[in-house]
Amino acid sequence: MVFWLARASLRRRAGAFTGSFLVLLFGAVMVMSFASMLDTGRGTGVDAISSETLTTMGSVVGGWGMCLVVFAVVSTLGLSVRQRATETALLKSAGATPAQIVRMIAGEAALVSVAAAAAAVAPSYLLGRFLLGLLKDTGQVAGGVAFAFGTIALLVGFGVTVGSAVIAALWTARQATRVSVAVSVIGAATGPVRLTWKRIVPAAVLLIGGLYLGVLTVTAFADKGPDAMPVAGQACILASMGLALLAPGLVRATTALTGRLLHGRGAAGYLTVQHLRRRTGQAASALMPIILFTGIGTGILYLQLIENRAVAATGYLRSNEQQNIQTLNLVVIGMIVVFACIMLINTLVASTTFRRREFAQLRLAGATPAQVLRTVRTEGLVIVATGTVLGVLASAVTVLPYSIVRADRWIPDLPAWVLLAIIAVAVTATLSAALGTAHRMLRTPAVDAMAP
């Protein structure tokens, strides 16, 4: 019965699942292609050095990618479950037990994630082969090593994708169904997301971990030169994830700080404040990927730039190994940043599409389309400004310590355009996703858009 309901719901609302599917697909590709390095490393006739490089690449880099994928999947599916609170409440009032609803939502997550993981196999094979080619070209893996894509890639790929999707769905669905029918109908309209200990504790662990790695860079690794790079690099990943977990609280703080300023900005500013105040969860799920994108992007790119400048200062030509590290860093960072960017766009498109009815109600109450778009733009600007400031803060635990170690100064003497470019990408992605979707919503006449 429940499986049938899950399938019917998937078929009727294909659009709503496209976003989750895309995030799961890109996540699965990232995890699978790095895991295929482990398959390749276990092949017969692979020499010890090549094997070790491949294993490190697969487990360390793949591991970080996996963390990010789990994070993205949990937040994307959490958002989609929260957006369906009204439907959940209706199902409950129609007699569905909480357990049936939880099974239905988990069933949907399982179907979507299995489909995404299956679709990821072919692109992962190609990307894995490209990564191996890169490792061979830079001389880190012997030229004779044959590419393998087998059990580990498939097990890890399917396991991480399907596992994190189902667990995220179960967890969010259980929270969503725990409250009574009456309260969940009210909750559907107000949707409060509180900063609970379940968020604060892991956030604190991640933030302290990030700071600790930053401190470790300037103490234990102070005279280790480029060997401090991985330590410093991981600091900003941890710190960004920690801040991202605190997003609901950060949205509330931002609302309190900017409320007075926005109130003077006409109807758009007024509506933005009310939205941020009452739809904290929606704003928070957009804030998270902005923090991750800016934090990790800024941290790792400047890490590499500091390293390049330090090598140039020695007057020697860059060694082959240093060249390799740079190439790998850029590939890895490229993938992570692209992934965070996809997650950002997906979140904004999903949460803006969800507001179709609200936009129609605004128009019926006397808002012109331009006023609706101004409101969406103001909200987007507040969130992206908050996210980039916090992201830059998170990147500091990588950039400042590594600059001390390699250049003997806190603020690296490096061009600001890299930072400006990252901020420009964040602002462009946020505004174009939100405004583009809102623009699409406005094409339907308000009276028709009210139809459920």
Add this chain to the structure above:
Amino acid sequence: MFQQGMVTPPLASGQALRLDAVTRHYESPGGTVRALNGVSLALDGGSFTAVMGPSGSGKSTLLQCAAGLDTPTSGRVLVDGVEMSGGTEAELTRFRRNRIGFVFQHFNLLPTLTVLQNATLPLRLAGKRVDRTQAVEVLTRVGLADRLDHLPAQLSGGQQQRVAIARALVAGPRVVFADEPTGALDTRSARQVLALLQEAVRIDGRTLVMVTHDPVAAAHADQVLFLADGRLVGRLAEPTAAAVADAMTRLTDQAARGRVAEGV
């Protein structure tokens, strides 16, 4: 409950709403749907008109065209003597702001705004000064003085519809349109809502046009207009619930016979 002059003085009578040969056609896969087929009518200021008809007769389309929420295919709509120019959505919105209030079947309150914020939203959107005292007065009149800071989800259906009435009245429009305003309410809430709408006409001199399928609701009006297949087919002055019900039965039977004759 309504005292004269609390919101705005009664409006002078004279033609408040006029439709000249309004048609509205839709293109659908099955061919052209003629939702409105040349409807003309003129309503005096301070009048209360109910519009009835079998489902699919075009009542909601009529209301939406008259209220500037939809654009007629041909014909003219004049509110307060000013022609509604079928321009962009923004132009229509600005036209509606000063002249038209709308009450929907499903309330359409913004879920993120409180009762007071919802009631004053049209003023904010129009860039007008929000007079809190006046807004509280209107909300007191609809019986929600103690609910100002509640969110719509914390109110009953009847209470939400009363907020929606306050919102429709707050900008002092000449014409108020109501599309099945009691359709989602229980009998007692429906009576309260109808009493409030009636008082807006009798005391404030607003012009009210209400689409309904309920003969009891229609009996609150000064006259009932009957619509079938996109045309006005009848008028009943000083309606009673029984007379309205009779007229509707005849109309529904005719429509059914018409469909049989056409072989639909």
